[in-house]
Amino acid sequence: MKRHLRWIPAMVATALLAGCSLPSFNKNSEVTTTETTSKSSESTIIPSMQIDDQYYRTLLPYKESASRGLIVSNIYSRYDIQEAETGLMRLSLNQFPTDKYYFQEGQYLDAKTMKSWLSRSNVDKLGLNPSNKGMNPEESATKAPIYVAHVIEQNYLTKTGDKKVKLGGISIGLAMNSVYYYQKEAYGATYEEAIPQAQLLENGKKIAQKMVKRLRSMDGLGNVPITVGLYKQLSHKDIVPGTYFATATAGEGSSSLQKWETVDEEYVRFPTDSTDDKYSETNDNFNTFKDDIDTYFTNNTNVIGRGFFKDGKIQRLSIEIPVKFNGTGEMIGFVQYVSSAVSSQFKKDLQVEISITSSNKPEALVVKDSGEAEPYVHIYND
Missing domain, CATH: 3.10.570.10 (sex pheromone staph- cam373 precursor domain)
Structure with missing residues (x-):
């Protein structure tokens, strides 16, 4: 990583x-x-x-x-x-x-x-x-x-x-x-x-x-x-x-x-209840990603996504994951899991940015650039 x-x-x-x-x-x-x-x-x-x-x-x-x-x-x-x-x-x-x-x-x-x-x-x-x-x-x-x-x-x-x-x-x-x-x-x-x-x-x-x-x-x-x-x-x-x-x-x-x-630009919150076809693939992938996070972490996680669409096509997906961690090891393990899930759940040509926070403090940033298979990860130091 x-x-x-x-x-x-x-x-x-x-x-x-x-x-x-x-x-x-x-x-x-x-x-x-x-x-x-x-x-x-x-x-x-x-x-x-x-x-x-x-x-x-x-x-x-x-x-x-x-x-x-x-x-x-x-x-x-x-x-x-x-x-x-x-x-x-x-x-x-x-x-x-x-x-x-x-x-x-x-x-x-x-x-x-x-x-x-x-x-x-x-x-x-x-x-x-x-x-x-x-x-x-x-x-x-x-x-x-x-x-x-x-x-x-x-x-x-x-x-x-x-x-x-x-x-x-x-x-x-x-x-x-x-x-x-x-x-x-x-x-x-x-x-x-x-x-x-x-x-x-x-x-x-x-x-x-x-x-x-x-x-x-x-x-x-x-x-x-x-x-x-x-x-x-x-x-x-x-x-x-x-x-x-x-x-x-x-x-x-x-x-x-x-x-x-x-x-023709638009921001859409994920998950979305819209049945519009242009949101369906991203919504399905986001829900699968969210299910993975919920399965890994027993704490309640409120995963929120914001997709930026231009000319009817998604350009960027920003995700916020606020979690209460009980230790540094727990946080690092979670970040590693999120990084792996990003690579497997979202298509290669989509830019994905994930902000992981704890108690309103940034803990980590995970970025998968468009065209890249693996994300970049930054863990913040106090």
Whole structure:
């Protein structure tokens, strides 16, 4: 069994870099100048290391978002917080490939602007959400729900060829509510109203178009491509994240979003009661794997799986196994058994990631990459 950490998730790597000063890197790292506005610039470092071609390199020193912290209060769950950001990066790959562009958190929409734009239009004249003036709570829920809960901004920079880096494009994610929550009276019961998909799409497109026109008027954003994605935030009760469902791009200098495209992505919880054929094989394999775990371990284990589907096909299966261990030997034996079960129960071309925890503390990580027969295992040390 191999005992080493195979990789570090991109968002974790990003977090580790946040707030650092300009460091001293190895000779393969490149020192450049970043054009921050039309009249100023600053020195930055482009790290030589890249995790793989699906992840962007970030410039150092790392710049935090101008609206840092708002996403935690505006989006329901940690699953949606992560997916709204990483999903937008996936969409951005089509417009801003990782071999030519570098990632930077959004620097143009600050917290004040964001709060203003997320307001209702009768509360703030710049509000992008519909007015509910004169409506009672129930009417607001059906006729004028809050559509956009949050806006994710990502900046993509590119080298100009003369040891300078400049903004090459911007991506915007509109995190939209699929459920509107309201109260009929102060401190009363909370009710919910589902927002139909067609209604989300129609209003999302309109709001996105307004945003692009506003962005074009900002200093530095007049000519760069702007990619927009519409993200569907699920109910706060869900333990799987939502996904982006539509995207469009305004080309260089254009204020119009052209050719909206459907994004076919979905997260599914396993085991699932769905009878849809596209889930059946994964569900059968997952249930067999879960039965193996239950047979091995007499303690009650709550095995939960989350499958990521793209264009109707599963791409990745993440599994969480919380177990109470009574000793290190017991834990190591269990990890070995899980590693063997992964190889025998899941097809070779499926990426499987298993997190084993005890008392809310990570104990081990088992990763089987797509195309690999054997998994990699990392056992955490206290």
